[in-house]
Amino acid sequence: xxxxxxxxxxxxxxxDVSDWREQGAQGKWSQFFGALAxxxxxxxxxxxxxxxxxxxxxxxxxFHPHLDxxxxxxxxxxxxxxxxxxxxxxxxxxxxGSYDLIMQLQTLCAPGADRRDVPYAIYTDGxxxxxxxxxxxxxxxxxxxAEWWMRFEADVCQSATAVFTxxxxxxxxxxxxxxxxxxxxxAVGAGANQLVGSVxxxxxxxxxxxxxxxxxxxxxxxxxxxxWPTVRKRVPNAELIIAGPKRKPxxxxxxxxxxxxxxxxxxxxxxxxxxxxxxxxxxFDAWGHxxxxxMGHGLPCIGTSCCAMPEIIDDGVxxxxxxxxxPEPLADALTELLTDxxxxxxxxxxxxxxxLKEHLxxxxxxxxxxxxxxxxxxxxxxGQI
Numbered sequence: 188x189x190x191x192x193x194x195x196x197x198x199x200x201x202x203d204v205s206d207w208r209e210q211g212a213q214g215k216w217s218q219f220f221g222a223l224a225x226x227x228x229x230x231x232x233x234x235x236x237x238x239x240x241x242x243x244x245x246x247x248x249x250f251h252p253h254l255d256x257x258x259x260x261x262x263x264x265x266x267x268x269x270x271x272x273x274x275x276x277x278x279x280x281x282x283x284g285s286y287d288l289i290m291q292l293q294t295l296c297a298p299g300a301d302r303r304d305v306p307y308a309i310y311t312d313g314x315x316x317x318x319x320x321x322x323x324x325x326x327x328x329x330x331x332x333a334e335w336w337m338r339f340e341a342d343v344c345q346s347a348t349a350v351f352t353x354x355x356x357x358x359x360x361x362x363x364x365x366x367x368x369x370x371x372x373x374a375v376g377a378g379a380n381q382l383v384g385s386v387x388x389x390x391x392x393x394x395x396x397x398x399x400x401x402x403x404x405x406x407x408x409x410x411x412x413x414x415w416p417t418v419r420k421r422v423p424n425a426e427l428i429i430a431g432p433k434r435k436p437x438x439x440x441x442x443x444x445x446x447x448x449x450x451x452x453x454x455x456x457x458x459x460x461x462x463x464x465x466x467x468x469x470x471f472d473a474w475g476h477x478x479x480x481x482m483g484h485g486l487p488c489i490g491t492s493c494c495a496m497p498e499i500i501d502d503g504v505x506x507x508x509x510x511x512x513x514p515e516p517l518a519d520a521l522t523e524l525l526t527d528x529x530x531x532x533x534x535x536x537x538x539x540x541x542x543l544k545e546h547l548x549x550x551x552x553x554x555x556x557x558x559x560x561x562x563x564x565x566x567x568x569x570g571q572i
Contacts, residue, residue, distance in 0.1 A: 191227055191556060197286035198223075198232035199275060199298055215380050215476060216292055219310070222378070222552035223290065230286050235275040235296050237267070263295075263315065263326055265335045271296030279305070288559070294343045307346075308559065312353040312377070313473025315340050316364035321494065322471030325405060341365040344372075349562040351555055353377045353474040354495035373558040377474060378548030381456060382483025386539045389460070389485045391532040394425040394525040397462035397486070399455070399477040400469075403432040407468030407491065407511065414468075414514035414521065415441045421522045430458055459484035463531055464524045466490075470511050475499055483542045487534030489520050505538035 198220050220232055276299045279289075289298045289307035294314075298307045315336050318326045328336065344350050344365045350372045352358045358374040361367050396418075400406030408429065418425050419442055427444045435446050450458065459465075465481035466489040478488045478499045488506035490496035500506040507520040524531045 191560070194227045194288060194559070195230050195286045196223065196227045197230050197279075197282055197289050199289055199291035199296075200232050200234050201292060201295070215377060218378060218380060218548045219292075219551065222548040223555065225549070226552055226556050231282065233275065233278040233282070235271040235278065237270045237274050263328060263332070263336055265332060265339070268296055268336075268339060272300060276300045288348070288563070294340045297339070297343050306348045306563070308349040308351060308555075308562075309344060309347050310351040310375075310555070311357065313357050314360045314364060317357065317360045317473060317494075318471070322405060325402075325471065337364075347371070349373060349558055351375045351558060354498050356495040356498065357473055371562055373554070373562075375551050375554040375558065376546060377476060377479065378551045379479045379483040379542050379546050380476070381452060381480055382539075382542060383456075383460075383485070386485030386536055389532070389535065391463040391528045391535060393461070393463055394422050395462045396425065396427045396464045396466050396521060396525070397458055397481070398427065398429045398466055399431045399481070400467055401431045401433075403429075403436070405470055406431075406472070407470055408432065409436070410468050410470075410512060410514050410517060411466060412436070412441060412444070414518040415444060417514070417518040418521045418525070419443050421518075422525045425521075425525055428458060428462065430455065455480070456484070459486060462486055463528070463535070464489065464521065465506075466517070466521060468509060468511065468517050469494070469496065472496060479542060479546050482535075482538035483546070485535040485539040487524060487531055487538055489517065489524070501537075501541070505534055505541055 200216055200220070220229065223229060275296055279299050287306070289305060291298050291307055291309050293311050294309060299305055315326060319333060326333070344361055344367050348371070350361050350367060352361060352372065352374050353376060355374045358372050361372045362369050398408060398411055400408060403409065415427055425443055429444065429446045430448070430450045433448055440446060459481060463486070465478070465486040467475065467477055468489065468491050469475060472494045474495050475490060478490060478496070481488055482505065488500050490500050490506065490508060491511035492508040493511050497508060500508055502508040507523070509516040509520050524534070
């Protein structure tokens with residue numbers, strides 16, 4: 188285990204992230220900080236809280252008649268970013284002298300108003316540049332807002348001691364879109380929030396597919412519904428379970444589809460264990476954390492051959508990759524796995540083994556520590572920190 192117990196780290200988290208010290212905390216960010224706390228002195232994790240008035244005014248400025256799109260763009264508001272930065276600056280003043288490095292999640296604010304003498308690292312899954320280029324509906328900003336946000340995000344990343352990304356996909360954007368030095372941008376992956384220790388006894392005979400995704404459109408839910416009638420013709424007893432979205436489509440669901448909506452952690456575990464295949468043919472996914480959780484329960488995964496999904500799914504080994512927007516290849520991949528339980532089991536077991544090998548939060552924390560050892564040394568040698 189890589190560690191530097193002399194390094195004092197102050198975490199910066201999103202307001203809605205659970206405390207890493209809570210017993211059984213299962214969120215990805217809280218588990219990351221929990222693993223990091225085993226390797227450094229984690230002084231505290233602060234959350235840049237803003238007033239309810241400022242919060243709702245900021246949300247109102249980002250109004251969009253489509254609820255999912257309003258929710259997606261709500262955080263990308265220049266006014267809210269400034270308010271969060273000011274709130275974080277006040278928190279940092281209360282911790283003066285107590286930390287050597289700030290570890291901030293995402294780039295929804297800057298780590299203080301004056302960052303010249305504050306060494307900090309960013310850990311993020313994606314960039315605004317990727318979202319605007321590959322899936323504009325998730326960032327429906329005005330031209331001036333988009334220009335402001337891109338400059339802001341570039342400044343936050345360029346000023347960082349290190350930028351850690353979930354994927355090489357995101358790493359490339361930080362370097363190419365924001366002009367950051369490649370030796371300071373490091374892909375470290377992300378860990379499984381929940382998993383089982385063994386899948387040796389898992390039954391893959393039931394032709395049951397699971398989908399998880401709150402943003403049903405972005406996660407390829409409608410493409411999956413288009414493909415499903417073809418799958419049912421080939422596998423008449425096939426079942427599809429859709430978890431995550433709160434609102435059903437207005438159209439009638441195809442035969443064999445169960446819409447369960449939002450499910451808690453215990454319910455998700457039960458669904459993962461009952462399924463034999465996981466499918467999420469995302470149109471855009473900066474990472475795709477649900478794949479890691481599904482693999483952690485021994486499910487082969489079907490995703491699309493874009494974004495970071497090829498980094499998570501080894502096509503033909505731990506699942507299948509299909510073109511995005513195309514229901515026919517998706518139906519073929521689903522049919523392949525649902526009609527061959529032996530192949531499905533082999534892929535599912537390989538997927539589970541891959542999670543245990545590469546996608547645990549302690550492994551991610553070790554990679555972060557290795558990256559900090561390098562970047563802090565470089566910064567100290569150049570007089571930047």
